[in-house]
Amino acid sequence: MAKELTLAELQKQIAELQAKEQEIIQAEKATVVEEIKAKIAQYKLTFEELGFKAPFPTTIELVAPQKNSNKGKSQAPKVPVYRNKDNHEETWHAGKGANPKWIENLINANLADKKQKNEKGNDVVPRKILIEWLDSNGYKIEANQ
Known part of the structure; x- marks a missing residue:
């Protein structure tokens, strides 16, 4: 055994x-x-x-340069800095480009009197004023959220 x-x-x-x-x-x-x-x-x-x-790439067509390439642009994801209080799925990273619709709605409702003409003749709120208003009104995403 x-x-x-x-x-x-x-x-x-x-x-x-x-x-x-x-x-x-x-x-x-x-x-x-x-x-x-x-x-x-x-x-x-x-x-x-x-x-x-x-x-x-296994074919020549795959190696050919594409017209609208992002060469030289960061591919890192943009981290949201601001969150819509009414819809937490809506966020904004405060970067370049057009503002999201919910930010435009906030501007129209709260900062319309701060609008100025930009170089293209459009009515806009200066970014500094917008950021200060968002920060002071609780839209900024804090690190622990």
Whole structure:
């Protein structure tokens, strides 16, 4: 009758077997890789046929420059700085470009008297005034929210 193993003895055997497994894998890996490469070459298999996505464009059309590229522009996501009190899904990062509709509605309701003509002749509230108003009226997202 076989001796009952303690948990510690069983764990030691498992560790020894796993170490032996890694030794065998390392010893056989180079040969296996060469065999696989030979079969890929022999059958002219593609990344897609093997279930992988090609790590680089595979046609000239994919490499051609695109007209409206974002070269030189940050691809980092914009972090929202302000949140609409009435709809918490509406946020604004206070960056360049047009203001979101909810910000425009706040301007029209609360800051219409602060509007000035910009260089294009449009009525706008200066960014500094808008930011100060948003900060002082509880629209700024605090770090712990």
